[in-house]
Structures are given as structure tokens and as C-alpha cells.
Amino acid sequence: MxxxxxxxxxxxxxxxxxxxxxxxxxxxxxxxxxxxxxxxxxxxxxxxxxxxxxxxxxxxxxxxxxxxxxxxxxxxxxxxxxxxxxxxxxxxxxxxxxxxxxxxxxxxxxxxxxxxxxxxxxxxxxxxxxxxxxxxxxxxxxxxxxxxxxxxxxxxxxxxxxxxxxxxxxxxGIHQFEPYYxxxxxxxxxxxGASHEVLRNKIVAKRRSISELQESISSILEKEVSFKLPPIARRDKDEYIDLLVSINGSKPYDLHLQGSGFLQIxxxxxxxxxxxxxxxxxxxxxxxxxxxxxxxxxxxxxxxxxxxxxxxxxxxxxxxxxxxxxxxxxxxxxxxxxxxxxxxxxxxxxxxxxxxLGGVVMSLELLNQSKQIVFVEGNDDAKYITTLYKKIADISEITKSISDITFFPLRGKDNIVQKIEYNKRTLSNLLKGKKWKVLFDQDFSTQEIDQRLKNLMIGKRCQPFSHQGYCIESVLFSEINILKEYIKSLVSNLSDDVVSQSIDLVLTEISTAAKNLSHDLNKQIELSFNGQKNNRPEFEGLEFIDVMRSWESNNFKYERIMSKPLIQEFILGLEEKLQQSLFIRCSNNEEELSSKLLLLYFDFIQDLNDVFPSFKNLLIHLELFEEQSARQVA
Structure with missing residues (x-):
């Protein structure tokens, strides 16, 4: 049966x-x-x-x-x-x-x-x-x-x-002295529940099939395992079981001297x-x-x-x-x-x-050395943050090392809370005493939705941080004065006034078009929002008109709309007005343009006044930058 x-x-x-x-x-x-x-x-x-x-x-x-x-x-x-x-x-x-x-x-x-x-x-x-x-x-x-x-x-x-x-x-481990039972x-x-206390007895009891047990263990360990069993007659003469193990033909040692992994199997x-x-x-x-x-x-x-x-x-x-x-x-x-x-x-x-769970195959040595496990949306985020840290470390005194952090990519923001739950649960089983954090883009989230999402992450015991902008690249548009100084460094042959006026003009054109319900750019943004909404439970009940309202407070928040396609439009529009390329690249692809603009910005940084507040707060969140230092600079 x-x-x-x-x-x-x-x-x-x-x-x-x-x-x-x-x-x-x-x-x-x-x-x-x-x-x-x-x-x-x-x-x-x-x-x-x-x-x-x-x-x-x-x-x-x-x-x-x-x-x-x-x-x-x-x-x-x-x-x-x-x-x-x-x-x-x-x-x-x-x-x-x-x-x-x-x-x-x-x-x-x-x-x-x-x-x-x-x-x-x-x-x-x-x-x-x-x-x-x-x-x-x-x-x-x-x-x-x-x-x-x-x-x-x-x-x-x-x-x-x-x-x-x-x-x-x-x-x-097991007992060195195990009586016969x-x-x-x-x-x-x-x-x-005391099975390990009779491990020797179980092995000896299957004396006739010991070769099958040895073969099974050898197959799993990929090593030749051989047990040296005591003679049957010793049961009536000895109090304890003398059981030796030889691995790959080595000198036999007592069973209790073997490693925990071997004993578990x-x-x-x-x-x-x-x-x-x-x-x-x-x-x-x-x-x-x-x-x-x-x-x-x-x-x-x-x-x-x-x-x-x-x-x-x-x-x-x-x-x-x-x-x-x-x-x-x-x-x-x-x-x-x-x-x-x-x-x-x-x-x-x-x-x-x-x-x-695919990222769990990262080196256990690296994870074990880390003090913080930081979830990010993709590998690019980890690359950007590492580059930013190295630049800040060059121009200021940073005592904390980014090697204490392991970035764990989540492959996007869709269902991000569930992803954090799955991956944190898996990694927590292997890693103890770690700090868990998450970095993510605000994209179309209103301030209320962004905070609600953070509260859910805090509930998973994961400290959240969202970039001040649609994505990490859009942080460049959160402080226009810093952006202008940076762009001026890329076209130093042009006058500061021409560059500044051209930036204002392009940003005004983009913001005007984005706010115009009948403009193609507005419809393009709305289409992108609707595409994300289907896979974003936190957007339930959110309408595009609510998103548009979140773009403005006292002043229009350019960083809230500057997705990669709009960063592409900004770069190409500015170059057309300046009649000059901002930088050399292989293509005008939105991914390459937005990435290049951010990486060149990191090169531009000469002192802490050149650092966007959102990036300072990011480094503070990761405990790589002292909050007091940031205030002194401000």
C-alpha cells in the first residue's frame, strides 16, 4: 500500500x-x-x-x-x-x-x-x-x-x-559517546525530536544496507564516504558505539568530528x-x-x-x-x-x-560584509549612487565606506512592496543584523501616495527614500540654478546669459506643453501614466488630473515631469537653441542622453554647493554623509 x-x-x-x-x-x-x-x-x-x-x-x-x-x-x-x-x-x-x-x-x-x-x-x-x-x-x-x-x-x-x-x-554536532539502543x-x-542522539544506532542498524547509505551520501557530497562499523559482537561487550568515517580514502575519524553539513545530510x-x-x-x-x-x-x-x-x-x-x-x-x-x-x-x-529572487545568487561574501542591504529599482541606480559617492568622497571628508552597502536590484517599481517582502524574507534567512533600505523613483506619485508607499515599506521594516523627481535623472531639474551652472560648464564658449535664457525658454516650452490638455506632449505623458497605472496598486483611484495638480505648488516643479523622454526633449531642444551639442554620444536615444547628462553632472561637482539637496539627502539616508555637514554647506 x-x-x-x-x-x-x-x-x-x-x-x-x-x-x-x-x-x-x-x-x-x-x-x-x-x-x-x-x-x-x-x-x-x-x-x-x-x-x-x-x-x-x-x-x-x-x-x-x-x-x-x-x-x-x-x-x-x-x-x-x-x-x-x-x-x-x-x-x-x-x-x-x-x-x-x-x-x-x-x-x-x-x-x-x-x-x-x-x-x-x-x-x-x-x-x-x-x-x-x-x-x-x-x-x-x-x-x-x-x-x-x-x-x-x-x-x-x-x-x-x-x-x-x-x-x-x-x-x-552529535554525542561522542552514544550508547547502544x-x-x-x-x-x-x-x-x-532527539533523532541526532541515536545517529550511530541508525547507521549500525542498517549494517546490511550500509553500502546503499554510503553511496547516497557520496553522491550528494561528491566525495567517497565510507563508514567503519564496529563488529556485531561488540554490541554485547561495549557500552558505546565506536563508529569511524573515512572521506576520499583518508584516515578514519570518529563520526562526532565531522562537520555540521555532513552530519545534517x-x-x-x-x-x-x-x-x-x-x-x-x-x-x-x-x-x-x-x-x-x-x-x-x-x-x-x-x-x-x-x-x-x-x-x-x-x-x-x-x-x-x-x-x-x-x-x-x-x-x-x-x-x-x-x-x-x-x-x-x-x-x-x-x-x-x-x-x-534571482539577485540572491550574489556573492554571499559580499552580502556578509555589508552592513546595509539597499533595494533599488535597477542596476543603473546602484551605478549612479556609487559614482556620486566617489565624487563626494574626493571633495569632502567621508568616513563611511560604500563597501558597507550591497545594492539589490528589484527590476522596476511595479509591485515594489511585494518585491521587497519576497526578497527581504529570502535574504533575512541568510543574513542577520543588517539594515534594510529601499530607494525608488517618485514618477507619477503624488505626495500623499509617495508617503503612503513609504509607510507600507516601513511596515516591512525597510527604510524608504524617494528621489526628488520623476526618476533619479530628473533630480537635475529640482534646482534650476545648479542645473544652469552645470550646463554652462558643458558649453563654456557661450555666454552665461545666452545659456541661462535658453534653458529657461526650453523648460517653459516643455512645462507649457505638459500643462496643455490638448497638446501632444500632455497626451503622451497621460498615456505613460495610464500604462503604469495598470501595474501599480498604489495608483488605484488616482486620475491624471490629480497628477497634473501635483506638478505645481508655488512654482512649477520641473523635476516632477522630467521623465527620460522629456529629458531627451530638453537636451535636443536646448542644443537646437544653442546651435551646439552639449556632449559627445553615440545616439540620441533617451536612455543614453539622460544617463550621459547625469554622469557628466557628477564630473562637474567641485564642492558641496554643487550637489543637489536631494542627492545630499540620499547620502544621508544611506549613512554615507553626515547631516550636520550638509547643513553647514547649506
Whole structure:
């Protein structure tokens, strides 16, 4: 009989009011924000196992039949795997009169050989007369339990052998002195979460198939691994197990001297090899704690090849996400909890997550050295900020180093809050003690929308900063006096008055056209706004006329409209009036023109008075520039 879990249903259990999960028959990776409830699913599975064991008769061939006068119980003290401080913490809302102090956990088991499914569910309640003593357990459908017992025991096996649930835990090390245990004692250790304490016993117990275990470990590690087992006769003479390991033919050393990554892999594989059950359910919480990313991929590949196994993995690591197959990734968030159904991510959403996590492959050494992880919209932003920093460092005393910062590109501003959530969650699992920040363009955002977006980012514990302008290049138009001095340096052969008047004239022409509802430029800007609005949830309810109003306060804010196409129009219009090129370039492409104009500005800077206030504030936000220094210059 080949069993698998086809459905898990939770009702009024901890953080879940109602939740139904339809897992993949082989591999399941659960991702989500911290405190979303990922580990709670594991707790529910463990509690179901406790209830299941409680209902098995002493004969091991049937379940207790519940009468009104009899119940089965699980002791509160035996549930140390539950993260609760009192018995009523088990329930979503213990004070709700409709839900009360009654939870339901149902695990549906499917026999793939005959396509039969049994819904084995339990109602779990706590008494009102005494606190923190026990939970009362009742089956939801006795008919399903009875039918499962009849068909499973007909195979010649006992009910307590049907499902084996094992949760791996990070193994930093094992005991140097491990006594010999019998099979029942080993299983009890595994079930109590102390599997690593009997690692030697599990390996020795599979003496006859030790070559298969060695081959599996060697394949994953890409090294020849050999165990030197003690003779069988030593069991009756020795108190402790003497077990040596040789790698690539080296001198054998005791098992406890091996690295944590090696021990973690051996622990998982030895446990799976040791247990014989129609369904071996392996729960893995944060597997990357002690396993190198390269080994993770090979371990996953090997685990998927083992029959009669079903895996549930909680991970924030991109190795698991990016290498997962269709139907194997489950994203748990508040929306899922409200809907009550946790489904695998569809292919389109899966592609989005893969793309958003792509930057995680950056050098771990670089990330580990960084004090700040700064999300930016694209690689150009990182290049510009680094160039600006180097220039400021040349002309002033900056004690902070930009090497303390790693820029993480988000590939655009669309759905930026979700991107921050995904990537921060993934990186936080690898990196501790970092500051998280985000830099983004204002583009069409009004002041209110910009602040609302920042508040959402602050809610994700990410410090936000938006450039004073449509994009980082438009900051050049936030202080026209500085812009004029810069442009004059590019055409030093012309008089200052001619350059200044020409700049005023071109900017006036652009602003007049942008404000004219019947002008083509206004329609072009509106078309661009409508294109962005479709992918920008923060723009919901925002109309183009609202955007136009945000352009003006006491004076027209040129920086608010100067997108790359308009910067292109400004440069070409100014060159036509001056009858001279501002700079040499390969083309008149808007990307090249706007980028060139900004990079040449950085070269222009001679002292801090030449720096736009928005750029000073940016460096202050990144803790690269002292706020006091900026005030002194101002």
C-alpha cells in the first residue's frame, strides 16, 4: 500500500480560523512572511499524529470506538512541540461562542494503489473545569477510521506502522559517546525530536544496507564516504558505539568530528533508511541552516528519488524556490488565511517569484560584509549612487565606506512592496543584523501616495527614500540654478546669459506643453501614466488630473515631469537653441542622453554647493554623509 497525504484541513487552530491544504504528493515547499503560520502547519501535523496514536487499540489492529461516556485524551505536558503558554492558545479564538475551545485537524490519506481516500480527522477540545491539564480528543468520522484500519491491517501490518512523521532539526554536532539502543528506543528518540542522539544506532542498524547509505551520501557530497562499523559482537561487550568515517580514502575519524553539513545530510538519510512505513512524512524547517547551497540542490534531487516519501519544507532560501518544480511551492500570507485555502503557486506567479529572487545568487561574501542591504529599482541606480559617492568622497571628508552597502536590484517599481517582502524574507534567512533600505523613483506619485508607499515599506521594516523627481535623472531639474551652472560648464564658449535664457525658454516650452490638455506632449505623458497605472496598486483611484495638480505648488516643479523622454526633449531642444551639442554620444536615444547628462553632472561637482539637496539627502539616508555637514554647506 502506497500512502500519501492528499489534504490537510485545520479549523480554529492557532493562527488559522479555517485552512485547507492540498499538498503535492512528493515535495512541498512552504514560504511566507515570519509569523504567517508556516511552522503552525508542522505543529498541526504533529498534534494529529499524537491523536492518531492515542486512538490505536492495544492490539494495534483497530481504533477505539467513542461512546458518549468515554473519550480519549492527550496530556498538555506531552505537547512540548506546540508553541503555546496555556491550553486555550491552541484555538484561533477561544472566546468566540461559535468556535469555542474546539479545534479540528483532518489529514486525508490516499492509497495511490487503489485510489481510495480516508479523511482521518479529530476534534480537540479542552475542559472548562481545569486548566493546562489535557485535551479531549474525538474522531470526526469513525467510519473512515474503521475502513482504514480494516484495509490497512489486511496487508499484514499494524496501524502504528502506517505513517511515520519525522521533523529534521539543525544538527550542529552529535554525542561522542552514544550508547547502544534497541529498535523501539531508537524510534522513540526520533519521535521525541532527539533523532541526532541515536545517529550511530541508525547507521549500525542498517549494517546490511550500509553500502546503499554510503553511496547516497557520496553522491550528494561528491566525495567517497565510507563508514567503519564496529563488529556485531561488540554490541554485547561495549557500552558505546565506536563508529569511524573515512572521506576520499583518508584516515578514519570518529563520526562526532565531522562537520555540521555532513552530519545534517547523514542524519536525514540515515533516518529515512531506518524507518519502514507506507508513508514517511519528512518535515524540514529551514534546511539551509547547516547545509551549503550546492549540497542543498543535490540533497533535494536525491530525496525526490526516494519512494514512499512525502516532504514538507519551510524555507526562505532561494535554492529551494528556484529549483522547485510545478505545484511544489506554497506561499502563505494573510490573504490565503482569509480565503482559507493554501494552493500551490501557479506557473505565472512562480515565474515572478523566481525572477524576484534571482539577485540572491550574489556573492554571499559580499552580502556578509555589508552592513546595509539597499533595494533599488535597477542596476543603473546602484551605478549612479556609487559614482556620486566617489565624487563626494574626493571633495569632502567621508568616513563611511560604500563597501558597507550591497545594492539589490528589484527590476522596476511595479509591485515594489511585494518585491521587497519576497526578497527581504529570502535574504533575512541568510543574513542577520543588517539594515534594510529601499530607494525608488517618485514618477507619477503624488505626495500623499509617495508617503503612503513609504509607510507600507516601513511596515516591512525597510527604510524608504524617494528621489526628488520623476526618476533619479530628473533630480537635475529640482534646482534650476545648479542645473544652469552645470550646463554652462558643458558649453563654456557661450555666454552665461545666452545659456541661462535658453534653458529657461526650453523648460517653459516643455512645462507649457505638459500643462496643455490638448497638446501632444500632455497626451503622451497621460498615456505613460495610464500604462503604469495598470501595474501599480498604489495608483488605484488616482486620475491624471490629480497628477497634473501635483506638478505645481508655488512654482512649477520641473523635476516632477522630467521623465527620460522629456529629458531627451530638453537636451535636443536646448542644443537646437544653442546651435551646439552639449556632449559627445553615440545616439540620441533617451536612455543614453539622460544617463550621459547625469554622469557628466557628477564630473562637474567641485564642492558641496554643487550637489543637489536631494542627492545630499540620499547620502544621508544611506549613512554615507553626515547631516550636520550638509547643513553647514547649506
Amino acid at each position: 502506497k500512502l500519501r497525504i492528499s489534504e490537510i484541513t485545520l479549523k480554529n487552530f492557532k493562527t488559522f480560523k479555517n485552512l485547507t491544504i492540498n499538498p503535492n504528493p512528493d515535495f512541498n515547499i512552504i514560504i511566507g512572511e515570519n509569523s504567517a503560520g508556516k511552522s503552525t502547519i508542522f505543529e498541526a501535523i504533529h498534534l494529529w499524529e499524537k491523536c492518531y496514536e492515542t486512538y490505536i487499540l492495544a492490539s494495534r489492529k483497530g481504533f477505539y470506538k467513542v461512546k458518549r461516556s468515554t473519550n480519549r485524551y492527550v496530556n498538555y505536558q506531552d505537547l512540548d512541540f506546540l508553541r503555546i503558554t496555556k491550553d486555550e492558545d491552541l484555538f484561533f479564538d477561544p472566546k468566540n461562542t461559535e468556535l469555542g475551545k474546539c479545534a479540528e485537524i483532518t489529514v486525508s490519506l490516499t492509497n495511490d494503489d487503489e485510489d481510495i481516500t480516508w479523511s482521518l480527522g479529530f476534534k480537540i477540545t479542552c475542559p472548562t473545569s481545569i486548566e493546562n491539564a489535557f485535551y479531549r480528543v474525538q474522531p470526526i468520522s469513525e467510519a473512515d477510521f474503521a475502513d482504514f484500519a480494516e484495509k490497512f491491517c489486511a496487508t499484514g501490518r499494524f496501524l502504528d506502522e502506517a505513517v511515520f512523521i519525522y521533523q529534521t532539526r539543525p544538527v550542529a 534497541n529498535e523501539a528506543q531508537i524510534k522513540r528518540k526520533i519521535q521525541k 547523514v542524519e536525514i538519510l540515515a533516518t529515512i533508511e531506518f524507518i519502514d512505513a507506507p508513508l514517511k512524512l519528512l518535515l524540514v524547517d529551514e534546511p539551509d541552516s547547516h547545509i551549503h547551497s550546492k549540497l542543498q540542490r543535490k540533497l533535494i534531487s536525491h530525496l525526490k528519488s526516494i519512494d514512499h516519501n512525502q516532504f514538507f519544507v519551510i524555507s526562505h532560501n532561494d535554492q529551494f524556490v528556484t529549483n522547485a518544480g510545478e505545484g511544489e511551492i506554497f506561499f502563505l500570507n494573510e490573504e490565503v488565511k482569509e480565503d482559507g485555502v493554501l494552493k500551490p503557486i501557479n506557473s505565472n506567479s512562480f515565474d515572478i517569484i523566481k525572477n524576484s
